[in-house]
Amino acid sequence: MSRTPNEFVVHLLFEGGLREEIRFPTLEDFQKWYSGVLMPKADDSSFINIPIKNIQGEYMVARPCRIMAIRVEPVFNSSISRPWDD
Numbered sequence: 001m002s003r004t005p006n007e008f009v010v011h012l013l014f015e016g017g018l019r020e021e022i023r024f025p026t027l028e029d030f031q032k033w034y035s036g037v038l039m040p041k042a043d044d045s046s047f048i049n050i051p052i053k054n055i056q057g058e059y060m061v062a063r064p065c066r067i068m069a070i071r072v073e074p075v076f077n078s079s080i081s082r083p084w085d086d
Contacts, residue, residue, distance in 0.1 A: 005074035012050075012062075013069040020060065022052055023075075030072060038064055 008027055012020045026028040037048055047061040 004077055006074050006077040009073045009075055011071040011073065012067055013071075014062070015066045015068050020050075020062075022050060022060075024051075026052070027072070027074075034070075038067075 005027075008024045008030055010022045010030055012022065014020070024033070026055060033051060041048055041064045043065055045063050045065050048064050050060040050061055050062055052058055
């Protein structure tokens with residue numbers, strides 16, 4: 001039986017070594033933002049909005065030409081209790 005991720009964590013690596021983490025509820029939401037906002041301006045040095053949906057009242061803008069790498073990680077919330085989760 002395949003599991004379904006609860007959310008997707010997107011790790012952005014910026015030029016200069018800065019790392020930021022953003023979250024999307026589904027892979028389709030990430031793909032929509034990536035193809036609709038980020039990719040059309042990939043070589044542009046003007047700012048774009050980067051969604052931070054889990055932090056109310058906070059937002060991030062960045063220059064898309066400064067993003068060096070993107071890693072998408074599925075996150076599975078499990079009902080199994082682990083000793084290190086205390």
